[in-house]
Amino acid sequence: MSSLPPPGPRGFSRRTLLAASATGLALLAAGCTSSPTEQREQVTGEQADQLLGQVGVQETLVAAYTAAGAADPGLAGEVAELAAQAAEQLARLRAAAPGATPSAVSPGTPPSPGEARSWLRAQVATAATSHATACVSQSGARAALLGSISAGLRGQDGRLA
Amino acid sequence: MADDGADESAQDLAAENAALGLAVAATHAAVWGYGVVGAALEPGGRGTAGSAEAAHRDVRDRAIALLAERSVEPPPAEGAYALPFPVLAAVDAAALAVVLEDGVSAAWVRVLDQAAEPGTRELALEALSDAEVRAVGWRAAAGRTPVTRALPGL
Known part of the structure; x- marks a missing residue:
């Protein structure tokens, strides 16, 4: 039976890599799309339509970052990294959704500069919830992508609090 | 054919179970690792x-x-795990917590990829989201930038 190590780095067992990081490395090597069957990667018409809908949700969020930054220039600088990440998420969604084309969307505008942050946070939370809901009814790499994006937006939500 | 369908279903569930096993292994490590994190933090x-x-x-x-x-x-917990770096101060503890959360995030994304059951995806999604929210706080404590990730676990 293995026992917990004594205090200090010299006492830690070397027979097992820290599983968390090892798991991450193994997953990188295997890739997240290596399903034993291809069924999970087959897209029903309903799933394809839903994925296109999530592209629209993300386009709206990217536009919301622009609108919030326009209303409050100070906020624009503060959330530039978050906005870039939202754009990266959008690019990944478009790549995963056959037939997705950029569309003009309007998230509206913040009610006032002073409320731009809370307005933006609400937009982020709404998008995260939408992607999470879609994730559960998708499968394979699409579910993984939507789940990851939703989790990333939950992290953004916390930063905007 | 019905038998083919049953075979595919069993194969899908086996893939889901294998991914869940990896997630259990990752959380075993996280539970152990947080003992190290807590010991290195101020009270x-x-x-x-x-x-x-x-x-x-x-x-x-x-x-x-x-x-x-x-x-x-399920896979059993190891008695001990090798640390990726010495954890001697609070900033090291935060960095280790980032490793732990990023590790479980990758495992839960794997579950999302492999899951056959919507209920399993709900569990994985909840675990992934909570891990990323915690990771954001630990990245900030560890002085990492950016503190958020566009695609945690992927």
């Missing part, structure tokens, strides 16, 4: 580590219960 910060450890225990136990319902043996 005022240990509550955060304790809450995180409890959260990982909870989701790990739910995954184990799911596997038990299917008569699948």
